[in-house]
Amino acid sequence: xxxxxxxxxxxxxxxxxxxxxxxxxxxxxxxxxxxxxxxxxxxxxxxxxxxxxxxxxxxxxxxxxxxxxxxxxxxxxxxxxxxxxxxxxxxxxxxxxxxxxxxxxxxxxxxxxxxxxxxxxxxxxxxxxxxxxxxxxxxxxxxxxxxxxxxxxxxxxxxxxxxxxxxxxxxxxxxxxxxxxxxxxxxxxxxxxxxxxxxxxxxxxxxxxxxxxxxxxxxxxxxxxxxxxxxxxxxxxxxxxxxxxxxxxxxxxxxxxxxxxxxxxxxxxxxxxxxxxxxxxxxxxxx
Amino acid sequence: xxxxxxxxxxxxxxxxxxxxxxxxxxxxxxxxxxxxxxxxxxxxxxxxxxxxxxxxxxxxxxxxxxxxxxxxxxxxxxxxxxxxxxxxxxxxxxxxxxxxxxxxxxxxxxxxxxxxxxxxxxxxxxxxxxxxxxxxxxxxxxxxxxxxxxxxxxxxxxxxxxxxxxxxxxxxxxxxxxxxxxxxxxxxxxxxxxxxxxxxxxxxxxxxxxxxxxxxxxxxxxxxxxxxxxxxxxxxxxxxxxxxxxxxxxxxxxxxxxxxxxxxxxxxxxxxxxxxxxxxxxxxxxxxxxxxxxxxxxxxxxxxxxxxxxxxxxxxxxxxxxxxxxxxxxxxxxxxxxxxx
Numbered sequence: 001x002x003x004x005x006x007x008x009x010x011x012x013x014x015x016x017x018x019x020x021x022x023x024x025x026x027x028x029x030x031x032x033x034x035x036x037x038x039x040x041x042x043x044x045x046x047x048x049x050x051x052x053x054x055x056x057x058x059x060x061x062x063x064x065x066x067x068x069x070x071x072x073x074x075x076x077x078x079x080x081x082x083x084x085x086x087x088x089x090x091x092x093x094x095x096x097x098x099x100x101x102x103x104x105x106x107x108x109x110x111x112x113x114x115x116x117x118x119x120x121x122x123x124x125x126x127x128x129x130x131x132x133x134x135x136x137x138x139x140x141x142x143x144x145x146x147x148x149x150x151x152x153x154x155x156x157x158x159x160x161x162x163x164x165x166x167x168x169x170x171x172x173x174x175x176x177x178x179x180x181x182x183x184x185x186x187x188x189x190x191x192x193x194x195x196x197x198x199x200x201x202x203x204x205x206x207x208x209x210x211x212x213x214x215x216x217x218x219x220x221x222x223x224x225x226x227x228x229x230x231x232x233x234x235x236x237x238x239x240x241x242x243x244x245x246x247x248x249x250x251x252x253x254x255x256x257x258x259x260x261x262x263x264x265x266x267x268x269x270x271x272x273x274x275x276x277x278x279x280x281x282x283x284x285x286x287x
Numbered sequence: 288x289x290x291x292x293x294x295x296x297x298x299x300x301x302x303x304x305x306x307x308x309x310x311x312x313x314x315x316x317x318x319x320x321x322x323x324x325x326x327x328x329x330x331x332x333x334x335x336x337x338x339x340x341x342x343x344x345x346x347x348x349x350x351x352x353x354x355x356x357x358x359x360x361x362x363x364x365x366x367x368x369x370x371x372x373x374x375x376x377x378x379x380x381x382x383x384x385x386x387x388x389x390x391x392x393x394x395x396x397x398x399x400x401x402x403x404x405x406x407x408x409x410x411x412x413x414x415x416x417x418x419x420x421x422x423x424x425x426x427x428x429x430x431x432x433x434x435x436x437x438x439x440x441x442x443x444x445x446x447x448x449x450x451x452x453x454x455x456x457x458x459x460x461x462x463x464x465x466x467x468x469x470x471x472x473x474x475x476x477x478x479x480x481x482x483x484x485x486x487x488x489x490x491x492x493x494x495x496x497x498x499x500x501x502x503x504x505x506x507x508x509x510x511x512x513x514x515x516x517x518x519x520x521x522x523x524x525x526x527x528x529x530x531x532x533x534x535x536x537x538x539x540x541x542x543x544x545x546x547x548x549x550x551x552x553x554x555x556x557x558x559x560x561x562x563x564x565x566x567x568x569x570x571x572x573x574x575x576x577x578x579x580x581x582x583x584x585x586x587x588x589x590x591x592x593x594x595x596x597x598x599x600x601x602x603x604x605x606x607x608x609x610x611x612x613x614x615x616x617x618x619x620x621x622x623x624x625x626x627x628x
Binding site: 033034036082085086091092093094095096097099100101102103104107108110111219220222223226227230260261263264267268270271274275278 | 348352354356401402404405407408409411412413415416419420423424426427539540544547548551555580581583584586587588590591594595598
């Protein structure tokens with residue numbers, strides 16, 4: 001029963017990792033950009049949530065109403081102002097520019113909020129639980145998982161059923177021809193980054209309610225998201241959810257064996273999948 | 288105009304002058320323990336170790352296209368091997384440093400086999416995952432202090448040399464020697480057959496492959512050589528620090544972020560770039576370090592601006608302006624001075 005509990009808790013944790021990964025997967029899918037600052041942007045969203053809740057007294061989940069559009073605006077500005085200049089055949093500029101961005105965000109957060117761990121107070125939601133078949137499931141992890149499923153379903157819908165999604169897929173397939181067909185790829189990329197950071201904002205708020213955070217944890221979040229993307233297979237959003245779940249279960253089961261093994265067993269699960277299936281479990285596009 | 292009036296040459300007047308100036312500077316630097324103060328000696332030692340790390344990262348990223356953000360794996364591994372081999376293996380520190388390089392090469396083989404399955408930017412994050420695996424694994428080793436780390440026993444420190452100033456001089460010379468060794472190794476490697484293949488891959492991977500260059504093997508070789516040397520530098524770094532902990536040993540900021548900034552600012556894909564970049568980085572650090580986090584933000588901003596506005600770095604600007612190459616790697620056509628002309 002205890003093992004089953006670990007697996008269930010890990011599955012729910014996987015929802016959070018899938019949210020970390022969804023933004024990463026989206027921007028890679030649309031413009032082949034890997035954003036090293038992704039983890040720091042998640043932490044930035046958590047801090048924005050903290051500022052909003054402490055300034056207005058809003059519940060953290062309601063703070064999303066302000067933080068999500070704010071992060072989307074940051075994403076659009078970032079893409080149009082900086083990242084569009086780095087796109088091209090050369091791999092180095094986007095990688096190094098986002099790496100520099102990561103250092104800047106991390107130290108700016110350190111300067112503004114200090115290195116002390118912070119946490120958002122979500123009141124009764126943090127401790128509420130429901131009993132399902134003898135297992136006590138936290139309402140917050142359940143809610144996180146449900147949000148993750150909803151976000152991925154929403155992204156999937158946007159990608160394959162809307163005009164915006166068609167534009168995303170067009171620039172992804174061939175930027176030049178999409179441009180000739182009257183799409184402004186710079187604007188489309190800006191919108192893709194805005195959407196990715198909107199998802200990141202949701203992930204950051206849920207992270208900030210679940211655990212305490214400080215400016216240095218961005219790198220770790222980036223790695224979790226990245227592992228979920230690779231496990232699930234590039235370009236497959238539902239695969240990313242599966243990847244997040246596998247990572248979450250590996251971590252909670254590892255922690256059950258020995259608390260020091262939590263993170264390590266997640267990484268080992270990732271490396272094992274890399275050995276067995278280098279392209280992930282359900283790849284859609286080649287890297 | 289006849290062709291015999293022209294010939295192809297590698298060296299140039301500038302390269303010959305640079306070689307002479309370099310030799311003089313090297314002699315002055317070797318003599319530093321007699322003219323520099325203790326603090327300066329330490330600073331220069333650190334500078335040489337960063338120069339070595341930067342040259343190795345540049346070899347990987349600038350020539351082989353292997354952009355790693357996980358070389359801290361080998362810095363930390365080398366440091367931990369120094370501690371383990373001297374404390375439990377009873378080796379002399381200098382022997383342990385060389386052994387750390389050998390072990391670094393050994394461990395990098397399975398790592399490369401695994402992460403070479405990832406391409407491009409995903410390779411970069413994959414190297415970071417490996418570094419995290421190294422960090423978390425060493426944090427589990429309780430004989431090496433677990434998560435809180437350990438100090439090098441006094442007995443081992445004293446076995447290096449008797450007397451504090453002798454130890455400091457030795458440690459300085461080892462750092463200088465490591466930097467010279469690494470820069471020379473990178474230069475000679477690039478002039479070799481493998482280096483030619485590497486330069487071809489850098490310029491156009493597809494064309495290089497169609498000329499029969501084994502791209503995977505060449506990159507694999509570069510990764511292993513760079514990792515082995517990085518492990519040796521890591522051992523030297525922690526011989527200077529005398530204390531090791533997983534967070535310090537596998538710090539992405541200290542051993543990768545700064546190194547990347549050095550190479551980007553100096554000029555990626557050139558032998559001279561990391562040298563210029565190291566000097567610029569230390570100048571910035573010594574003048575701005577009091578600003579703390581602001582200084583790091585400035586550094587990140589400088590790197591972004593350089594990458595966007597002058598992607599070839601400071602050395603790239605100089606070379607575009609004056610057509611200089613201090614380490615003769617390229618070939619050029621020059622007119623032969625001929626009295627019958």
